[in-house]
Amino acid sequence: MAVSTVYKEPAPLVDRENPLESMMSRFNVAAEILGLDDETYNVLKAPDKQIIVNIPVTMDNGQRRVFEGYRVVHNTILGPSKGGIRYDMHVHLDEVKALAAWMTWKCAVVDIPYGGAKGGIICDPTTMSPGEIERLTRGYTLAMKDVFGPDRDIPAPDMGTGPREMAWLMDEFSKTTGMTSPAVVTGKPLVLGGSLGRVEATGRGVMVSAIAAMKKLGMDPKQSSVAVQGFGNVGSWAAKLLSEKGLKVKGVSDISGAYWNENGINIDEAIAYKNAHNGRLDGFTGAVKMDADELLISPVDVLVPAAVEDVITEHNANDIKAKLIVEGANGPTAASADPIIRDKKIMVVPDILANSGGVTVSYFEWVQNRLGYKWSENMVIERAERIMTDAFEKVYATAEKYNVTMRIAAYVVAIDKVAQTYKYRGGF
Numbered sequence: 001m002a003v004s005t006v007y008k009e010p011a012p013l014v015d016r017e018n019p020l021e022s023m024m025s026r027f028n029v030a031a032e033i034l035g036l037d038d039e040t041y042n043v044l045k046a047p048d049k050q051i052i053v054n055i056p057v058t059m060d061n062g063q064r065r066v067f068e069g070y071r072v073v074h075n076t077i078l079g080p081s082k083g084g085i086r087y088d089m090h091v092h093l094d095e096v097k098a099l100a101a102w103m104t105w106k107c108a109v110v111d112i113p114y115g116g117a118k119g120g121i122i123c124d125p126t127t128m129s130p131g132e133i134e135r136l137t138r139g140y141t142l143a144m145k146d147v148f149g150p151d152r153d154i155p156a157p158d159m160g161t162g163p164r165e166m167a168w169l170m171d172e173f174s175k176t177t178g179m180t181s182p183a184v185v186t187g188k189p190l191v192l193g194g195s196l197g198r199v200e201a202t203g204r205g206v207m208v209s210a211i212a213a214m215k216k217l218g219m220d221p222k223q224s225s226v227a228v229q230g231f232g233n234v235g236s237w238a239a240k241l242l243s244e245k246g247l248k249v250k251g252v253s254d255i256s257g258a259y260w261n262e263n264g265i266n267i268d269e270a271i272a273y274k275n276a277h278n279g280r281l282d283g284f285t286g287a288v289k290m291d292a293d294e295l296l297i298s299p300v301d302v303l304v305p306a307a308v309e310d311v312i313t314e315h316n317a318n319d320i321k322a323k324l325i326v327e328g329a330n331g332p333t334a335a336s337a338d339p340i341i342r343d344k345k346i347m348v349v350p351d352i353l354a355n356s357g358g359v360t361v362s363y364f365e366w367v368q369n370r371l372g373y374k375w376s377e378n379m380v381i382e383r384a385e386r387i388m389t390d391a392f393e394k395v396y397a398t399a400e401k402y403n404v405t406m407r408i409a410a411y412v413v414a415i416d417k418v419a420q421t422y423k424y425r426g427g428f
């Protein structure tokens, strides 16, 4: 059988911002504030390891294609590395490196015993059949069998993946090791040892941090409006839970475009529409279609970017009207926009704090798998909310202490924890 593609050249980053550079520039500011020593700085600035694999997959038409996949383990000083797997055509090694480092900082901010990692495969899952995606997922798992492990590196869902892919990953890993290992991956279906509350956990954390920030800013949720970019797992749950808190969701968007309703979008209807239409809002009649770029600069009080990186840049930051940005996505704000947003006095709850509800409940899932015991949904929600609220208050206090933005404060909290751990553990 002919091999049609041997190597997929990663999409160049020349025409877009580089998330790794954005991550590093904030890391440098926080390292300076902390007076981080050179040894620890040098260890943290680069990932522990980067694995690149080529995964041959027999497509439904009999052709064999080869997909390029990555796993980057940024750091494991706090514990086994943790982080999602992304299926998208824009996956790039530098992006995965940034996402892996963000996982280290995120786990440190919420004080859970994990390091950071991230994976990705350059593919377009929207054009692949379930069988093709399954073979790809199993091939990736096999290629990473020496990387993954319940005490080593624990994947989870990210863009383009969900419980279905995590189930295949768990099954393939279990077969290669000869024992059922639910704790090797989180975000699994409930029946395979998934946790109650994990599906909505990231969106719930976005809601919790948005409400905490609104309280600080003296904003009344019932008198406030919000726009949410991205209507997948994170965006749709954030929109639903924010609307349940009384905010009027005036705008939402996904890859098909942006949708606006001045009187508020009925989010349950939008979710039902999306679920019935291949995960997309295209054709949704509960709102008027608008220019996708307009959504981020629309007249709302709160903005929740919950799709991809670098959508807020020096080119549109000045036009943002929201008083509060809560980052559901990883890296939605390029570093070039930071000073503009700061000068406009917009509060930003940064990604490594705002979207940490997902990994927090993943941690709970892993704990439950290891205990062989299931927690109630209320216990999951109550514990996750407590962790997120405590982290928010710690970051807020750090921002006040050093007179810096919430983003820099979150990096300070995270890097300080990692650096202290190095100090006690030693080893270099």
Ligand SMILES: NC(=O)C1=CN([C@@H]2O[C@H](COP(=O)(O)OP(=O)(O)OC[C@H]3O[C@@H](n4cnc5c(N)ncnc54)[C@H](O)[C@@H]3O)[C@@H](O)[C@H]2O)C=CC1
Pocket (backbone or CB within 6 Å): 157, 158, 159, 160, 161, 202, 229, 230, 231, 232, 233, 234, 235, 253, 254, 255, 256, 306, 307, 308, 309, 328, 329, 330, 331, 355, 356, 358, 359
């Ligand atoms: N799933 C999770 O638990 C977590 C996800 N995140 C981050 O949240 C973001 C979204 O992830 P998920 O919701 O899981 O992905 P998903 O695959 O469920 O949904 C992505 C959504 O974004 C939309 N989208 C893609 N490109 C877009 C664009 N250029 N403009 C507007 N919409 C666009 C898609 O149509 C879809 O609605 C990513 O940055 C991810 O890294 C962060 C923490 C945890």
Ligand SMILES: O=C(O)CCC(=O)C(=O)O
Pocket (backbone or CB within 6 Å): 082, 083, 084, 085, 106, 154, 155, 156, 157, 158, 186, 187, 330, 355, 356, 358, 359, 360, 362, 363
């Ligand atoms: O749930 C997890 O373990 C990680 C989720 C993730 O990839 C993220 O927080 O960006």
